Amino acid sequence: MAANQPIFVGANSIARIGNRFFLIVEVEAKVPGVEIDPVFAVRITREQARRLLNAGVIRTIIQNTRPQSTPGLDVEFKGVLFANGRFFSVFDVENSTDISVLVRINREEAQRLIRNRARRIKVVRRPF
Numbered sequence: 001m002a003a004n005q006p007i008f009v010g011a012n013s014i015a016r017i018g019n020r021f022f023l024i025v026e027v028e029a030k031v032p033g034v035e036i037d038p039v040f041a042v043r044i045t046r047e048q049a050r051r052l053l054n055a056g057v058i059r060t061i062i063q064n065t066r067p068q069s070t071p072g073l074d075v076e077f078k079g080v081l082f083a084n085g086r087f088f089s090v091f092d093v094e095n096s097t098d099i100s101v102l103v104r105i106n107r108e109e110a111q112r113l114i115r116n117r118a119r120r121i122k123v124v125r126r127p128f
Helices: 046-054 107-115
Strands: 007-017 020-031 034-036 039-044 061-063 074-083 086-094 098-105 122-124
Touching (some): 007 098, 074 107, 074 122
Antiparallel strands (some): 007 020, 020 034, 020 039, 086 098
């Protein structure tokens, strides 16, 4: 990434949720006074996932507990993802890398987070 490029891809990975695959992507736009960094998901085919993984795209971390910030490790809650009938809290985790972590939650927790103004992670549901 060029130092002066204002828009770039941050964390990006492939998540397998049930029998479906999603490209999880953070788009970052940063200039003085502006910092925009939404995360979204794009449904992809099994073949697209295989090829992207073979090309070096990493697998999304999916776990049951929230990642914790530590010295040198920044954790930012990005929103709630509804995908393939499942619910996740989405976190951006940064140290020397920039990765997305999905934390399994139930419907009630997802609804509570949305009521408390958490963003809904947009999903492009039809594969390209």
